[in-house]
Amino acid sequence: MTKNITQDNLIRYIYQETTAEETDLIEEALQSDWELKELYETLVEAKAELNKVQVSPSQKVVDKILSYSKNNAPMEHWL
């Protein structure tokens, strides 16, 4: 695996927490280091699966929140 590109840096890259300089280094390394690239793909695939894990609240609770806001608006907004 490319020197100076640690697996932890790769995680930070995937989660967009690297600096511009680090990003350039990692992207360059991904072009030539197949082992790093393979790990990158595994991590990205798992992250993509996690992104699909989402549940939604009922419309009822959303309406309650909006209604709370409307019914408790400051007086200056009543005009």
Add this chain to the structure above:
Amino acid sequence: MMQAKTFPDDQLVQQYLAGNESALGELLDRHKDRIYTYIFLFVRDTYTAEDLLQETFIKVIDKLRSGKYQEQSKFLPWLSRVAYNLCIDHYRREKRLPKVINREGFDIFSVLKFSEPGAEGKIIENEFSAKIRKILEHLPDEQREVVILRHYMDMNFREIAELTGVNINTALGRMRYALINLRKLMEEKNISI
């Protein structure tokens, strides 16, 4: 004219404070699923998760209106922290506090442990949430913790490290192992969401 959907969060906050109720609707629409998923993964109970979501946004509304929101460009992390604190309060109220305490006086592991469905009588599991549980419950506690905090709380690794009292490399390492393990588990068990 710019559509509300393209406004950054902070601009919507300003519009809302100026009396535009639909700006709150957009903020809610933008973030409700993420925050709800996070809360749900904590409490594993649809009713409680909805109550806590409502409580979260009511608190946010009150704080915004009282001028307590000062965090420029950090609306989502701020919103996530409000939700996180309410989840902790919920467990304190339920007297399910653990023995092992972290820096904030709370052991996150205890609430991330998934009890058997039905144990509390009011757990409703739909097919989707069952898949979430199935995948995540195979991970060791400390890996599951970092997944939930990074993925659904939108905390960065430095913040996670601070919150959980470990150094950043440990938090990153846990995330890396979590993702590798998840991928492996999905392949082995033929799980797909």
